[in-house]
Amino acid sequence: MIYNHIGDNMIIYIDLLIIINFLFDLLLLLTINVALKRYTRIYRLILASLFGELTLLSLFIPISSILLTILKMIMGLIMVLIAFGYKNMKYTLYNVIYLYMTSVILGGFVYYLNIEFKEINYLILLLIAPVILYVFIKSIKGLKEIKNYYYPIKIRFNDNLELNLTAFLDTGNKLTDPITNKPIILINKKKIKGCIQIRSPMYVPYNSLNHHGLLECIKPKYIMIENKKLTNYLIGLSEESFKLNGIDCLLNYKILEDI
Numbered sequence: 001m002i003y004n005h006i007g008d009n010m011i012i013y014i015d016l017l018i019i020i021n022f023l024f025d026l027l028l029l030l031t032i033n034v035a036l037k038r039y040t041r042i043y044r045l046i047l048a049s050l051f052g053e054l055t056l057l058s059l060f061i062p063i064s065s066i067l068l069t070i071l072k073m074i075m076g077l078i079m080v081l082i083a084f085g086y087k088n089m090k091y092t093l094y095n096v097i098y099l100y101m102t103s104v105i106l107g108g109f110v111y112y113l114n115i116e117f118k119e120i121n122y123l124i125l126l127l128i129a130p131v132i133l134y135v136f137i138k139s140i141k142g143l144k145e146i147k148n149y150y151y152p153i154k155i156r157f158n159d160n161l162e163l164n165l166t167a168f169l170d171t172g173n174k175l176t177d178p179i180t181n182k183p184i185i186l187i188n189k190k191k192i193k194g195c196i197q198i199r200s201p202m203y204v205p206y207n208s209l210n211h212h213g214l215l216e217c218i219k220p221k222y223i224m225i226e227n228k229k230l231t232n233y234l235i236g237l238s239e240e241s242f243k244l245n246g247i248d249c250l251l252n253y254k255i256l257e258d259i
Contacts, residue, residue, distance in 0.1 A: 176252075
C-alpha cells in the first residue's frame with residue numbers, strides 16, 4: 001500500500017514502514033530487557049511494539065510539534081508499561097529513560113548512515129541495528145555489573161497461589177532460623193499483603209547494625225529460581241522497602257550453594 005504525500009512530493013510505502021517501525025520498537029524493548037535484566041516474556045514486548053505502531057498515525061494527522069512530542073512521550077510510557085509492567089515510579093522512569101536513550105542512539109546512527117550512504121537499503125539498516133544496540137549494551141556493561149545479582153524468582157504457597165518477583169542476591173543477608181536452620185529470604189510485606197493469607201507465622205529473632213527484634217516469617221511450598229525448585233527456605237516479611245530499583249525481595253547468600 002502506498003501513501004502519496006503531495007505537498008512534499010514524497011512516496012511512503014505504508015506496509016514497509018509498519019514492518020520497520022515494529023521491528024525497531026521490538027529491538028529497543030529487547031535492548032532494555034537485556035540491559036536492565038527485566039526478564040519480561042517476549043509476548044509482552046511484541047504487544048508493546050504493536051502498540052507503538054499507533055505513532056504512525058502522526059504521519060496522517062495534522063498536529064503541532066508540541067502536541068506531537070507530548071503524544072510520543074505518552075506513547076513511550078504506555079509501551080514500557082505494557083512491556084515491563086509497573087512496580088514503582090523509579091522502576092518505570094528507568095525503563096522510559098532507557099527507551100528514549102536507546103532510540104536516540106539507534107536513530108542517530110541510522111540518520112548518520114542514511115546521510116553518508118544516501119539511499120541505504122532498509123534491510124541493511126535492520127541488519128545493522130542489532131549490532132549497534134549490542135555495542136551499546138556492551139559499553140554500559142561495566143556500569144551494570146550489579147545486575148548480575150538480579151534473579152527472577154517464583155514463590156508458590158501452600159494454597160497454590162504464586163508470586164513472580166525480581167530478587168536481588170544480598171550477600172549480607174545471612175538470616176537463618178535458629179530452630180529449623182532454614183535460610184530466610186526477605187520480601188517487602190506489602191507484596192504479600194492482600195495476595196496471600198498468612199496462616200501460622202513463625203517469629204525469628206534477628207540482629208542488624210541498628211535494629212534487633214523478631215522477624216515474621218512464613219513457610220512457602222517451594223521457591224523456583226534458575227529452574228531449580230527449593231523447599232528449605234523461609235520467607236521473611238520486611239516492613240521496610242528495598243532501595244534497589246525494581247527489587248521485590250532479597251535473596252539469602254546461601255542460595256548460591258543451591259543454584
